[in-house]
Amino acid sequence: xxxxxxxxxxxxxxxxxxxxxxxxxxxxxxxxxxxxxxxxxxxxxxxxxxxxxxxxxxxxxxxxxxxxxxxxxxxxxxxxxxxxxxxxxxxxxxxxxxxxxxxxxxxxxxxxxxxxxxxxxxxxxxxxxxxxxxxxxxxxxxxxxxxxxxxxxxxxxxxxxxxxxxxxxxxxxxxxxxxxxxxxxxxxxxxxxxxxxxxxxxxxxxxxxxxxxxxxxxxxxxxxxxxxxxxxxxxxxxxxxxxxx
Amino acid sequence: xxxxxxxxxxxxxxxxxxxxxxxxxxxxxxxxxxxxxxxxxxxxxxxxxxxxxxxxxxxxxxxxxxxxxxxxxxxxxxxxxxxxxxxxxxxxxxxxxxxxxxxxxxxxxxxxxxxxxxxxxxxxxxxxxxxxxxxxxxxxxxxxxxxxxxxxxxxxxxxxxxxxxxxxxxxxxxxxxxxxxxxxxxxxxxxxxxxxxxxxxxxxxxxxxxxxxxxxxxxxxxxxxxxxxxxxxxxxxxxxxxxxxxxxxxxxxxxxxxxxx
Numbered sequence: 190x191x192x193x194x195x196x197x198x199x200x201x202x203x204x205x206x207x208x209x210x211x212x213x214x215x216x217x218x219x220x221x222x223x224x225x226x227x228x229x230x231x232x233x234x235x236x237x238x239x240x241x242x243x244x245x246x247x248x249x250x251x252x253x254x255x256x257x258x259x260x261x262x263x264x265x266x267x268x269x270x271x272x273x274x275x276x277x278x279x280x281x282x283x284x285x286x287x288x289x290x291x292x293x294x295x296x297x298x299x300x301x302x303x304x305x306x307x308x309x310x311x312x313x314x315x316x317x318x319x320x321x322x323x324x325x326x327x328x329x330x331x332x333x334x335x336x337x338x339x340x341x342x343x344x345x346x347x348x349x350x351x352x353x354x355x356x357x358x359x360x361x362x363x364x365x366x367x368x369x370x371x372x373x374x375x376x377x378x379x380x381x382x383x384x385x386x387x388x389x390x391x392x393x394x395x396x397x398x399x400x401x402x403x404x405x406x407x408x409x410x411x412x413x414x415x416x417x418x419x420x421x422x423x424x425x426x427x428x429x430x431x432x433x434x
Numbered sequence: 435x436x437x438x439x440x441x442x443x444x445x446x447x448x449x450x451x452x453x454x455x456x457x458x459x460x461x462x463x464x465x466x467x468x469x470x471x472x473x474x475x476x477x478x479x480x481x482x483x484x485x486x487x488x489x490x491x492x493x494x495x496x497x498x499x500x501x502x503x504x505x506x507x508x509x510x511x512x513x514x515x516x517x518x519x520x521x522x523x524x525x526x527x528x529x530x531x532x533x534x535x536x537x538x539x540x541x542x543x544x545x546x547x548x549x550x551x552x553x554x555x556x557x558x559x560x561x562x563x564x565x566x567x568x569x570x571x572x573x574x575x576x577x578x579x580x581x582x583x584x585x586x587x588x589x590x591x592x593x594x595x596x597x598x599x600x601x602x603x604x605x606x607x608x609x610x611x612x613x614x615x616x617x618x619x620x621x622x623x624x625x626x627x628x629x630x631x632x633x634x635x636x637x638x639x640x641x642x643x644x645x646x647x648x649x650x651x652x653x654x655x656x657x658x659x660x661x662x663x664x665x666x667x668x669x670x671x672x673x674x675x676x677x678x679x680x681x682x683x684x685x686x687x688x689x690x691x692x693x694x695x
Binding site (some may be wrong): 272275 | 446447449450451453454469470527528530531533534536537538539541542543545546548549550620621624625627628629632633640643644646647652655656658659662663666667669670
């Protein structure tokens with residue numbers, strides 16, 4: 190049942206391409222795109238571009254997780270930190286981060302650093318927000334118990350608050366992960382000499398329509414796989430936690 | 435709750451802005467490279483940019499596209515989301531499709547859509563509509579699913595038709611959730627707007643921004659970033675106000691924004 194709309198979409202695409210309604214230069218047939226995708230999967234140059242994108246993606250995501258969780262925990266556990274962090278995120282969260290990209294390029298150059306920084310800027314907010322909400326919602330009695338049993342403040346934070354907030358944090362991190370995949374691709378489209386996003390722009394400049402679809406589909410598959418992988422990991426980590434509604 | 439929080443929270447973001455500007459000023463003076471002009475220099479550029487009629491037209495063009503895309507997305511996404519929430523069959527039909535579309539970078543569709551529709555308003559508006567639709571569908575789906583069944587039964591018992599129930603019972607009840615989707619959608623609309631204009635540089639704030647970068651007018655680059663940032667912040671506040679007016683009865687719901695550019 191659920192596969193129906195997908196199949197319809199593919200059939201429609203195939204139909205338009207096969208009926209010659211659109212020239213192949215504008216809309217290649219799905220078969221041609223899949224064939225090209227499989228061909229590229231064996232092309233070391235293409236894989237190298239994909240690897241570059243993945244390195245940037247994971248570097249940015251890892252930094253965003255560390256920064257987001259640290260700031261979120263700080264804001265939830267310390268009133269002064271909250272007074273500092275809350276207004277900042279209130280101002281910065283609705284700003285379209287991609288507009289910062291020119292500034293990041295000027296500051297950090299055209300290489301990895303500016304793209305990683307943009308990924309961090311975009312992925313950090315959902316993670317920060319999730320950590321803050323999760324940590325603020327931890328049952329206070331748990332914290333009192335730990336404190337009464339003699340655990341220090343920082344220890345309570347690490348051994349009680351952090352695990353209790355984990356389900357929410359992981360939800361935020363999953364959102365951040367998909368955002369990372371998208372943002373790294375957009376950054377590579379805007380200014381880059383390598384990576385999947387660059388391949389798309391390169392193909393569009395030389396009017397190779399098939400090659401435009403391939404990187405786009407690749408990054409979407411990467412996003413889907415990361416999402417699914419993260420969900421599987423989340424289930425393992427959260428074994429024993431009550432199910433979320 | 436909201437009333438209590440409003441007085442300090444109005445000042446704090448202002449202070450945060452000033453703090454950021456001060457930090458920027460100091461950092462620029464310490465690092466002293468041409469790629470990072472001091473905040474004062476960029477801010478001096480603001481009146482120059484904003485008094486230029488051409489720039490204002492560009493900003494207006496961007497906003498017009500964003501608004502059109504936004505309204506189109508609402509017209510399309512709200513009914514889909516609400517129907518998905520009230521019918522398990524429709525939900526099962528659309529969910530896999532949405533799951534597959536979710537990780538696609540919408541703004542990256544720009545070069546392909548440009549091939550079909552040219553570099554004008556149509557392609558950009560479509561990309562914005564696509565970007566906004568997903569979070570609105572997702573949140574109106576969640577909102578409609580959580581509507582108290584008894585409300586719908588009562589409405590049905592009083593003889594309300596199915597369509598009327600959707601419009602007069604489900605929609606208002608789901609409104610708090612829908613506003614979360616709209617708020618996320620706004621951020622996405624801004625992102626896709628700027629990105630699409632950076633890719634097809636013709637008019638709009640994104641093209642001014644990147645043209646300034648190419649011409650090495652660094653103060654203008656930063657001034658444009660400030661303008662876009664303020665735009666995002668102001669639109670966010672407007673939606674917040676609207677939400678407070680329309681769904682003042684609801685408890686404030688906070689949820690992590692689900693959605694991407």
